[in-house]
Structures are given as C-alpha cells and as structure tokens.
Amino acid sequence: MHNVVIIGSGCAGLTAAIYAARANLKPLVLDGHEPGGQLSLTTHVENFPGFPDGILGPELIENMRKQAQKFGAEFKAGAVTEADLRQRPFRIIAGKHTYETEALIVAAGASARLLGLKGERELIGHGVSTCATCDGYFFRGKPIAVVGGGDSAMEEANFLSRYASKVYLVHRRNEFRASKIMIDRAKKNEKIELFTPFVVDEILAPKGLVEGVRLRNAESKEARELALDGVFVAIGHDPNSTVFKGKLDMDSNGYLIAKHGSLTSIPGVFVAGDVQDHRYRQAVTAAGSGCMAAIDAEKFLEEHKH
Ligand code: NAP
Numbered sequence: 419m420h421n422v423v424i425i426g427s428g429c430a431g432l433t434a435a436i437y438a439a440r441a442n443l444k445p446l447v448l449d450g451h452e453p454g455g456q457l458s459l460t461t462h463v464e465n466f467p468g469f470p471d472g473i474l475g476p477e478l479i480e481n482m483r484k485q486a487q488k489f490g491a492e493f494k495a496g497a498v499t500e501a502d503l504r505q506r507p508f509r510i511i512a513g514k515h516t517y518e519t520e521a522l523i524v525a526a527g528a529s530a531r532l533l534g535l536k537g538e539r540e541l542i543g544h545g546v547s548t549c550a551t552c553d554g555y556f557f558r559g560k561p562i563a564v565v566g567g568g569d570s571a572m573e574e575a576n577f578l579s580r581y582a583s584k585v586y587l588v589h590r591r592n593e594f595r596a597s598k599i600m601i602d603r604a605k606k607n608e609k610i611e612l613f614t615p616f617v618v619d620e621i622l623a624p625k626g627l628v629e630g631v632r633l634r635n636a637e638s639k640e641a642r643e644l645a646l647d648g649v650f651v652a653i654g655h656d657p658n659s660t661v662f663k664g665k666l667d668m669d670s671n672g673y674l675i676a677k678h679g680s681l682t683s684i685p686g687v688f689v690a691g692d693v694q695d696h697r698y699r700q701a702v703t704a705a706g707s708g709c710m711a712a713i714d715a716e717k718f719l720e721e722h723k724h
Pocket residue numbers: 463464465532533565566567568569570571573590591594595596652653654655697698699700
C-alpha cells in the first residue's frame with residue numbers, strides 16, 4: 419500500500435515526487451512508456467529559470483530524478499494499463515503489477531502526434547522520426563524535412579541542421595505558431611529552407627526506407643516532390659489519458675480537467691503537467707503544477723488520516 423503513486427516521470431511527475439518525498443510520503447513513481455517525458459527528447463532548454471546558459475533537457479530531467487530519489491522517491495518501470503478509481507485505496511495496474519494507493523497523481527504527459535499518412539508509423543526508425551535528439555545523428559550529410567510550424571518544429575529544424583546537409587521546414591500555413599525568436603533563428607539558418615503552405619500528402623519509401631515526400635501547396639494545389647532521407651514529424655502532442663476515459667473528467671481532446679489547482683472529480687486523485695494542460699505546456703509550468711499536485715495530495719492525506 420502506498421501513500422501516493424505518481425503516474426509519469428516527466429517534469430511534472432518528478433517535481434511532484436520531490437515535493438511528496440520531502441513531505442515523507444515515500445511516493446512511488448511509475449515511469450510510463452516515455453521515461454523522463456518530453457524533456458528527455460529535447461535538446462537545449464533555454465527558458466527554464468535558473469540556467470542562464472540553458473541546460474540540456476535530458477540533463478535537467480536526470481537532475482530532477484536524482485533529487486526525487488535523494489528524498490526517498492521510489493521508481494518502477496512500466497506503463498499503466500488500468501486504473502480502478504471507484505474507491506480508496508485506488509488500484510493501479512501496470513502490466514503484471516498492481517499497486518494500491520491512498521492518493522494518486524496523474525502526470526502522464528502527452529505523446530507526439532503523427533500525420534496519419536499511410537505507412538508513416540511503420541517507417542518510424544526507417545526515416546520517419548518524432549525525436550530529433552534521438553535520431554538526428556543518423557542523418558549526417560543527408561537532406562531531411564521537419565514538418566510543423568510550432569516551437570518544436572523550429573527547435574528540431576535548428577538542431578538537425580547540425581547534422582543534415584539540408585533541412586526543409588514544411589508547414590501547412592504561411593503563418594507560424596512558433597515564437598518570434600525561434601522563427602528568426604530558423605530563418606537565419608542557411609541550411610533551413612521554409613516550405614509553406616505545404617501539406618505532406620505522401621511519404622515516399624518504395625523500398626521500405628524514406629526516399630522523399632510528396633507535397634501539395636495548400637493554396638495553389640501545386641504538387642511537389644522532395645528527395646530526402648528523413649522526415650521529422652513535429653506537429654504537437656496528444657494527452658496520455660486513455661486509461662482514464664469515463665473515470666476522470668476530460669475535454670473533447672482528451673486533456674484531463676483540473677479544478678482549483680490539481681483537483682479532479684475524484685477526491686484523492688490529482689493531475690499535473692501536460693496531460694491536463696493544452697495551453698501553457700512548458701517545462702516550468704509542468705513543474706509548477708507537479709508541485710501543486712503534491713501539496714494537494716499531502717493536504718488530502720492529512721485530512722483523511724492514513
Ligand atoms: P504546437 O505549438 O501545437 O504546434 C504544432 C504545429 O504543428 C502547428 O504549427 C500546427 O499547424 C502543426 N500541425 C498540427 N497538426 C498537423 C497536421 N496534422 N499536419 C500538419 N501540421 C500540423 O506544438 P509544439 O510545436 O510541439 O509546441 C508545443 C508547446 O511546447 C508550445 O507551447 C511551445 O511553445 C512549447 N515548446 C517550447 C519550446 C521552447 O521554447 N524551446 C520548444 C518546443 C516546444 P497550425 O499552426 O496550422 O495549427
């Protein structure tokens with residue numbers, strides 16, 4: 419029996435773990451299918467307060483993990499497959515293991531979206547990627563495309579320009595969602611060529627390896643083919659909330675709904691990070707909400723003496 423189980427080991431989950439551990443609650447953190455969350459898949463983080471020269475995402479997340487462990491948080495690998503929240507203790511199932519807990523913090527994050535094209539999923543690892551830091555090195559001296567118009571796409575394009583011979587930044591609109599500083603950086607980068615407003619119609623891989631993309635101009639409908647070796651999809655994320663369908667309140671996109679900080683419709687269940695935030699989605703806001711969830715869980719446990 420646990421005091422607090424935390425689902426997710428990204429920025430939100432780890433911050434919740436630090437606070438819950440420091441409150442002597444000995445939290446159990448279930449890593450999930452993407453241990454470390456999105457920060458572990460990114461490069462330089464320049465906007466996390468306290469690091470004037472920036473810090474690498476994986477380093478930041480590793481530091482948080484060590485900090486949580488130092489205060490007594492326990493970690494277990496495995497993704498949650500089922501949750502019984504009908505009564506306390508809640509029962510959380512991750513593969514073959516069942517965990518019972520008095521309080522639950524859901525910080526399961528969000529996962530990379532795909533374009534939904536034929537063969538795209540099967541081509542992951544064969545030229546299609548959702549993680550520049552994981553796969554960029556494989557495209558040394560090769561032309562690639564990054565799809566998307568947000569900060570992730572800009573960041574990935576800039577990062578990948580270190581390796582690739584050429585980076586086509588393909589976006590479906592002429593306006594970018596990304597912040598100005600990120601757009602300017604991409605525009606100044608000689609290896610990056612902006613392709614707008616273009617939609618990817620097909621990933622060309624006749625031999626099972628990406629050889630190019632077929633694009634369509636969203637306005638003129640003009641078709642275009644680009645020969646390249648890699649397609650990095652950077653079009654946002656979906657919340658990892660499927661397990662909680664019908665159990666916790668969520669919006670039409672599957673984002674869990676938090677009330678008064680981290681509270682949910684079920685007393686003792688708290689939410690934090692990107693699984694409940696489609697607006698801010700920053701490392702620092704995820705960390706802040708993880709802190710709130712841990713404090714809310716601590717107060718709840720105090721009031722319902724365990
Ligand atoms: P995002 O801001 O939601 O942008 C997603 C982009 O992908 C949009 O430009 C969108 O186009 C495009 N898109 C979505 N679905 C598509 C589809 N099916 N086909 C083609 N294009 C599609 O997501 P993000 O870039 O991952 O950023 C998420 C959050 O993290 C943001 O708050 C961002 O500021 C933050 N972030 C910050 C940094 C940083 O500051 N260093 C780095 C990365 C991310 P439309 O614009 O046409 O909708």
